Amino acid sequence: MAERNARRLTAAARRAQLIDVGRAVFARHGYEATSVEEIAESAKVSKPIVYEHFGGKEGLYAVVVDREMDYVVRRIAEAIATGSPRERLEQAVLAFLGYVKDHPDGFAVLAHGAPATSASGGMSSLLNDVAERVGDVFTSAFKDAGYEPKAAPIYAYALIGMVTSVGQWWTETRKPSVEEVANHIAALAWMGLRHLPKQPTLTSRR
Amino acid sequence: MAERNARRLTAAARRAQLIDVGRAVFARHGYEATSVEEIAESAKVSKPIVYEHFGGKEGLYAVVVDREMDYVVRRIAEAIATGSPRERLEQAVLAFLGYVKDHPDGFAVLAHGAPATSASGGMSSLLNDVAERVGDVFTSAFKDAGYEPKAAPIYAYALIGMVTSVGQWWTETRKPSVEEVANHIAALAWMGLRHLPKQPTLTSRR
DNA sequence: TGAGTAACTTACCCGCCCGTAATAACATGG
């Protein structure tokens, strides 16, 4: 086992590299418009390697999506673990926008949606899975507060839609810092347009 | 000019039919995964006709998108023509959700986004164009109200994201009426989670 | 009725892209 030549990686290393490269390419062109050749070429490798590791385009895509979903859900779950409802909201928004900033490719993949999986419409964006989990949180919170639990999904999807849409816009401009953007979104969601502060700030420590 | 046989339409009629059919197919599979053959077959016509009328897949898609954009923007513009800020917000949400209900295929096309036009990322969803127009409205309103106009796009994208995301969810469940959903969204956007009413209603007449 | 035109079809080319079979380069242990 001499010094590792640039070419010829171990199976695990190559696999990891392909996931990274695949995520980047999928992020640029979307699932359909991405060819396995482009991924292979982008990884300085020939096609069959991709097939050996993932069985095909769909396999690689599934792994990329799965990992990204796991990551973003964990990141948000940590953010809303403690604090008052308002603080949790703020931290959730901040966590999501932080994810958008730190992992733009992953966010693009999740936001662009799936390979139109066979039967029926099915929702486009993968973030709906996230939305459903958020919906569960809202449902129980609504019950405790005496609200109609049937309306919980509406608010869950509304919140997810807010951060997703703004996140996509932010990846293009990158102008105000994510913290500043998070301030505005959290203010909108918590106070509403009616009581919008001129200079919103988070209430949470940190 | 006898009674029109089912086959053999006039150029204008065929063109109109192809736009309808194309919108439906694009809505189901997205741009990339849609083949011209499928559109032609779905319209009981052979491929070259599509090419004669629109020059190709992209041409038809462009026409479909353009018409849909025009329609939805006009519909929203009418809704926010008059009233207090709050009433305008409520009517805008209601108008958008009404569009989602009445034109699910058009909404799906707009929500799913574009053919990943060549160079650069570019935003996926076509609704960003709508968002920009909304942003203009917000910018001037913000100036008048003494708010930071730089933050206007944030709120514009947040609002668009809300209704888009909820709209997508609604097309799947179709459970609460659009009016009811609009009540909730408008309440969230105007009052915020802080002062959420138990049973939200619109303030507007009608 | 027959020329002329508008609507439409069949048949094809070509390139791309998924997926695979056969094979080669490299490493490592005996």
Added chain:
DNA sequence: CCATGTTATTACGGGCGGGTAAGTTACTCA
């Protein structure tokens, strides 16, 4: 230095889908 397993490549089959050329059917009007 050869045996064995692992990593990678070249080369190809097959199919689909965009786009076009040439020919065909129906409809109109003098």
